[in-house]
Amino acid sequence: MNSWTRPDFAYNIRQRPMTNKPLARGGAKPLRQASDRMKVLVGVRSFKQAEFFLTRGADEVYCGLLDIPNHGMRAENFSGVDELHRTVEFAHSLGKKAFLVANDVFPAAAFDEAAGKVEALLEGGMDGVIIRDLAVLDHFKRRGMDAYFVLSTLGLCFNATTLKFFKERGISRIVLPQQLTPDEARPMFDRKLGLDIEMFCLPLFYEINLNALCSLSCPCSQEIVPGKEPPKYTCLSAIRCEGGSYSMPMPDTGTLLGYFYDFYHMGANCMKVARGPNASEVVELFFKSVYLAKLLEKGLSREGFLFEGKRICASAQNYGKRYIVQHL
Structure with a gap:
């Protein structure tokens, strides 16, 4: 077990020197207070994983079920509803949150059944749902459900006009597409919209193509066969x-x-x-991401952040996942 996966990693962040080179501070005045803390959301596939992350700095977890359409492999989903309810109760006992992921298109033949299960889980205590399908959002709006809806990157929202469109239909948070640059996304950071804005830790987890439109062969679109090497990323x-x-x-x-x-x-x-079937890699991704977020909260200059960040990211897998099922 390496230093990134040790339970005392948070202690290591506070105690060990980050670098021998002094990190610069100052520079342009930020648009937010340096001490502002981002909430940390982690994808989990079991109660054990949720317990691990929620007791080590995560503020929220998101979870999937096989019978609710979501953009993930079987190995990335919970075993059943009972385990999901247990996770929600545990998160709430810590004053934290649990979200349902339903970020795929709901087939017409299974729409009513899947939507009914989502509604039941929301009524049972889930704090919100991550979606992609506009039909799902409109369905719940017609039913008058006042839920916290998160628009997945698969929703392909790339500008402020589209964001306002989704806001009018009940979206409370958007996950920024990874392909957006800050200059392109700046108009979407409109405080008048009152939306939460979520991002991946891009230097550690970055996808080249648009998931919702990519038809290239990819491990995440195929199930793992024991003893058989998974397909490579074509892109x-x-x-x-x-x-x-x-x-x-x-x-x-x-x-x-x-x-x-x-x-x-x-x-x-x-x-x-992001969630994934390889537990040790998700743990590493989590602790490295949290570490980079803490550097931002310290108020480092861009130069200082890039200097330390490059050291942390030296061994990063940009896609963040190795498709080997490994339990925590």
Whole structure:
């Protein structure tokens, strides 16, 4: 077990020196107070995982069920409703929250049944639901449900006009698409909308393509077969042709750290840690993400944040997941 997965990691953050080089402070006046803390949301697939993260700094968890459409593998979902209710009760006992993930299109044939299960879970104590399907949102609006709805990146909301459209239909929080730059997203940080804005820790978890539109072969679209190596990410593979090999461009670590820094100072108030079947990798992603968030809360300058951030991200997997089922 490495230093990122030890239960006393939070102690290590406070005690160990971050670098031998002094970190610069100051610079342009931020759009938020440096001490403002982002909420940390983590994807979990069992009560045991939820308990682990909620007692180590997570403010919220999100959970999926196999019989409610969501963008995840079987191994990323809870075993059943009872375990989900237990997770909600535990989160509430700590003054924290649990969300349901239903971020896929609901098939017409199963729509009423799936929507009914979502409604029952919300009435049973879930603090909100992450969605993609506009039909689901309109369904609950017609039923007069006053729930906390989170728009997934799969909702493909890339500008302020679209965000206002979803706001009018009941959205309370948006997860920023990873492909947006801070300059492109700036008009969406309109305090008049009264929306919470959530982002991934981009330097540690970044996806090149738009998930909702990508049809390339991908491990997350296929189930794991024991003893068989999962398919590779097609979008990360080089294409060989006359004149050499070509790969899809990905922003470098410094660029993504800069985006993360800017989004924080623009007012993003929630950081999302993606769920996955590999428990040790999700744990590592969580602790590294929390560490980077703490650097922002310390009020480091951009230069100082990028210097320390590059050291932390040196061993990062940009996609954040290895498709090996591993239990916590």
